[in-house]
Amino acid sequence: MIPLQHYLIVAAALFAIGTIGVLVKRNMITMFMCIELMLNAVNLTFIAFARYWGKIDGQIFVFFVMTVAAAEATVGLAIIVAIYRNRETLNVDDANSMKW
Amino acid sequence: MMLASFLFYFFAATALLSGLNVVLQKKTVNSALSLIVCLCALSMLYIQLDATFIAVIQIIIYAGAIMVLFLFVIMLLSTQSESLPRALNVNYVAIPLGILLAIVIGQAALSYKTATAEMAAPSDISAVGTELFSNYLLPFEATSILILVAVLGAVILAKKNP
Numbered sequence: 397m398i399p400l401q402h403y404l405i406v407a408a409a410l411f412a413i414g415t416i417g418v419l420v421k422r423n424m425i426t427m428f429m430c431i432e433l434m435l436n437a438v439n440l441t442f443i444a445f446a447r448y449w450g451k452i453d454g455q456i457f458v459f460f461v462m463t464v465a466a467a468e469a470t471v472g473l474a475i476i477v478a479i480y481r482n483r484e485t486l487n488v489d490d491a492n493s494m495k496w
Numbered sequence: 497m498m499l500a501s502f503l504f505y506f507f508a509a510t511a512l513l514s515g516l517n518v519v520l521q522k523k524t525v526n527s528a529l530s531l532i533v534c535l536c537a538l539s540m541l542y543i544q545l546d547a548t549f550i551a552v553i554q555i556i557i558y559a560g561a562i563m564v565l566f567l568f569v570i571m572l573l574s575t576q577s578e579s580l581p582r583a584l585n586v587n588y589v590a591i592p593l594g595i596l597l598a599i600v601i602g603q604a605a606l607s608y609k610t611a612t613a614e615m616a617a618p619s620d621i622s623a624v625g626t627e628l629f630s631n632y633l634l635p636f637e638a639t640s641i642l643i644l645v646a647v648l649g650a651v652i653l654a655k656k657n658p
């Protein structure tokens with residue numbers, strides 16, 4: 397049996413990779429995919445704890461996280477398409493008019 | 497026993513390397529494809545954790561539906577390679593901070609003492625369904641409203657002249 401800590405460390409590394417990606421990348425779609433990576437790292441933590449505590453609730457939460465991720469991807473990609481239609485760019489540094 | 501730990505380390509390494517590849521690739525399509533590899537490797541880890549329903553859902557919804565949506569948008573917008581580095585160079589700050597984040601979370605994971613010995617989890621699909629439609633019925637119904645709102649929002653946002 398693999399120790400719980402190994403799963404948690406994999407999840408932590410995956411979450412950090414996603415965070416670095418969001419901070420470093422400038423392409424909106426790539427940043428969005430890095431957010432999906434962070435969500436999946438959290439899902440791995442949920443499943444690992446659900447297994448090791450013998451409870452089913454962690455799996456239910458992963459189910460809800462996936463639903464929210466699907467809704468988020470739909471709306472977020474629609475926003476990206478709208479931004480591209482108006483500004484002809486996917487670079488987040490060019491879409492900073494809400495920043496003063 | 498041997499096989500289980502070999503499979504865990506193999507798929508964990510696959511997930512981490514392909515996750516790293518998502519960040520390292522220049523082209524958006526390559527990032528999306530390696531994200532699909534990462535999601536499939538994670539679903540193999542879920543199978544090892546006896547969460548077969550979530551593993552199947554992971555492949556069907558994440559790798560099947562969400563990533564196809566991503567690929568559609570990438571093809572629709574025909575993005576070129578990653579644009580020039582930004583004016584304020586944030587990489588030298590972001591990468592050490594990200595590594596620090598990994599160390600902090602990993603330290604918390606290592607210091608976690610497993611409270612009880614492992615128990616047999618009632619994790620087949622019928623247990624998930626029973627729990628979902630008894631204790632979590634209200635959140636489950638709320639997600640249907642969430643999805644409806646998301647669909648309406650996406651249609652309105654992507655319309656030609658809003």
